[in-house]
Amino acid sequence: MHTRIGARGGSLARCRLALCGKTSGQWLRISAVGTDATHTSARSAAGMGTVPGTELAVLLHLVAKGDRDAFEAVCGQIAAPVYGTVRSVVRDPCQAEEVTQEVLVEIWRSASRFDAGRGGALAWVAVIAHRRAVDRVRSEQKAAERELRAATTVIAYDEVAETVEANLDRERVRRCLGSLTELQREAVTLAYYGGYTYRQVAELLGVPAGTVSTRMRDGLIRLRDCLGADR
């Protein structure tokens, strides 16, 4: 079992170098694209521009009507954040690929359910992606839980911390995460990037579950305000 975890860590490291290295910082450099949905512009906007979700919302409405070109453009925009998020949670690159594909198809199927009035398009996508990833991890966890509990949590925590560090050369997010207290930051990132429940996070950090839930909420509100003010 230990070797399996080690192997996972190894492939994660390779993937990060081979794939994420190329696009490091890309998502911040892209400027906003127009609101008319041309596919080439959408493609180049991988990772959301400075107006996250604006263009994406327009595209989603086209997708809802079955527009495959618009869906391709949507994929161009969301594939990288979806894949990155899913992979940070499920860890295994092959499974991450599988879950990412499921998420993309789910976006296609459910585009008519996207309601721009209820929040950003990227937020909608991210919720679907993160839940899929978490579902995958938790259903697997149940099977392996008893024997692996101790080893998994300790090792995975290190990996998560590493992943987050590696990815947070994305200036604004890093800066805003930096404005949180340490416990807030750990609680939020372990839950989001690690896919842990708040009770698991409490175990990992050795603090009461009630404290963790409070820090998650406070931390997210602070993050939201920081990122919002930063736009």
Next chain:
Amino acid sequence: MRSRRPQPHTLAGAYALDALAGADRARFARHMTRCQQCAAEISGMWQAAARLASAAACEPPPGLTERALVVAARTRQHPPLARGHAASRGVRMRRVTTAVTVAAVAVASLFGAAALTVAHEFGEQQQRGLAVITVLTAPDATLISAPVTTGGTVTIVMSRRHRELVFAASGLRALPSSRCYELWLMGPDGDTPVGMLPAPRDGMTGPLVASGLAAGDRLGLAVEPTGGGRRPGSRMILVVPL
């Protein structure tokens, strides 16, 4: 850590981060049905979480998007949800392709969790009983949405196979204490009271389950004296053919 149970509202952050499981999740779902600010708060948190997703962006392996395009091309899309406020169009009916998703969305939105548009919410409805779940997950589940003449909207998810339906309403006009809303099943074999609607919470009422549907049944909503009427009288304010 061994835990004292946190106040439900403090779980909002954990909820937005998908960090609730099992009983915690159900507990927060219950809280949301009566929480005015939850939807807006969680929506804001999701925005923040989406930035975390962007920060984790990583170019997927080659071919992944192309494969998704191929699968999408042979995947039927969900129809849009019926919207309750489209009152002028009267009763509308939609066949539900994947009942779990649609019904879950319908019920989630009915119970005030306005931002919850993802099928995952279905898990939380388990608290509302097996009967509700049976209907919502039925492969033949059908969603019906209809305006009420005196104000408000009802939403019905029905399964002919199970001969059951789940009823919920939003925005019904408040009644004096001497009156209440009562649900009826009216069919060729007579009229059966389903039950009195419970007092609304934040404008949301239900869910109620009606069983034993038969061909030709209609669902009626009546204003009755508190305690219920013996038969649906002239105070019927909505009749929906099933």
